[in-house]
Amino acid sequence: MERPELPLPQLHAFVVLAEELHFGHAAARLGIAQPPLSQQIRRLEDRVGHALFSREPGRVALTAAGRELLPAARRALTDLTDGLAAARAVGSGRAGRLRIGFAASLALTVLPGLLRTFRQRFPAVHLDIREMTTAPQIAALHDKAIDIGLLREPPADEPEIAFRTVLSEPFVAVLPAAHPLAAQRTVHIAQLADSPFVLLPRAAGPGLYDRITGLCTDAGFTPRTAQHAVEWQTVCALVETGLGVSLAPAGIRRIRLKGVAFRGIAPGTARTRVAVAWREADPNPLVAHLLATVGGE
């Protein structure tokens, strides 16, 4: 890459003159007087070392050398204006790419609305959406493998990562339709003490897992886990088969399954928080934009 020899303003003048083939008109299009244009062209020709235009009285025409230079000059100019526009779009956060990790349970609740409004506000932004459980999201944020995390029960005091609560959901009891408690409108957690539980594995999201088991111990028992499943969809299916019951964020009511009943619980104060997470020091304007779209806190 050698040092550039031809100044851009001269090349711009060259391209315009090549289009107009008339010094007066070209100068007008450039918004300058005619003599400066003559000078620009002359300087450019001096640098190139050869005439770029033939000036026979009455007609200006490109020389062979000019014809050779013209496409290169055109490409360079358009490349630069396009590149500049793209860089500005990305720099200002009107374009670019944002990598989002989300917990599976949010695929049916907060995620769709969020994506819809963000996409209509920033249509030029490419969104990379990947399902991840909580712990990998935190790791991916540290590794800069994702820019945004959407998770439940944000861990306290994670260094360099910031959280903002987006949604606070009550819990519901997930019961087989045939379960005796399904007859009640509301279920006391303590009433679940004798039923086996179907839960997500703790590793998938320690925060939520501990929250659920915490609710049980608060109610005076330790839940007996009959089965683990990695998706809420599966949890519901297993509950339907009568394998056990579960406690889940209210959002999973959207999973409609015939043999499964969802019932509010008492005490109703038990809630689970959905949070958005990001690197505190991330300069990416898209992160700020996304935070503005989710609102919350």
Next chain:
Amino acid sequence: MERPELPLPQLHAFVVLAEELHFGHAAARLGIAQPPLSQQIRRLEDRVGHALFSREPGRVALTAAGRELLPAARRALTDLTDGLAAARAVGSGRAGRLRIGFAASLALTVLPGLLRTFRQRFPAVHLDIREMTTAPQIAALHDKAIDIGLLREPPADEPEIAFRTVLSEPFVAVLPAAHPLAAQRTVHIAQLADSPFVLLPRAAGPGLYDRITGLCTDAGFTPRTAQHAVEWQTVCALVETGLGVSLAPAGIRRIRLKGVAFRGIAPGTARTRVAVAWREADPNPLVAHLLATVGGE
């Protein structure tokens, strides 16, 4: 085409720094001190409106905006250096295109050597070679359809067209091998008075035609034309069949045909000139180069 916003020197510095990712090294590669480089980058970032590099202590890295701008800057710079080189090559006559018209009878004599030496001197020049008789060559020169003509018996006083003699050939008599005169080493033109002639049509090259008939009238007779043919090759073939005799430039001896004899003529002073023709005012350096390669005069 809008006015360019980003000066090339800054883009150059940007590209080099993007490659080195180290201000000191990049400055060294640019042959300047480090502070000016910091300034250049800063100015560029100010224009773009966004940071192009992230300077965390210990490591310099491109930002998303910088990654967006980099390929455009690279392309623009290489386009310009390439375009400049091409324009200079064409301007100086080291490259480009030259259109040459030539008389068919020269395809076997002056043309091959001329093309060979020109091509080895200017390998980047594309040669457009087309066969044309004399009159169309002159017209094509005026119309700028060709840049160089190679013809016989250049017309005197053609305005704006210059000629230079490349070769002066004697005439030879073209005889059927069985012709009585084929027994002589040299033939007097007058001896051909009773034989019918095979000639090129006058329109193909009035100069040469008039020259040949002039030789005959000088020898005291008017040639009787038995047949016209548009190529010397055909002339020879017709002579071989015994249809007549001919007078031709010595160069056609290269056409080896069993039944045809070539004999020198008396007086031996009769010669035909091959000339190169060009537009007197042609600024194309390739024309000058070609004239230099043919030499002559």
Next chain:
DNA sequence: GCGCTCCATACCTCCAGAGATATCAGGTCA
């Protein structure tokens, strides 16, 4: 011949940018 068009030339102003040196500030490492 006169005026018009069109480009070139001459000459001036002005400023942005490229370059320098000197110095400072934040990290890293021994």
Next chain:
DNA sequence: TGACCTGATATCTCTGGAGGTATGGAGCGC
């Protein structure tokens, strides 16, 4: 803690280019 690396900042000089106005000079049409 001090030496060192790395990049930023401050300040100065100087030049080249971009722009202007005024004018010259070659063709062309009437």
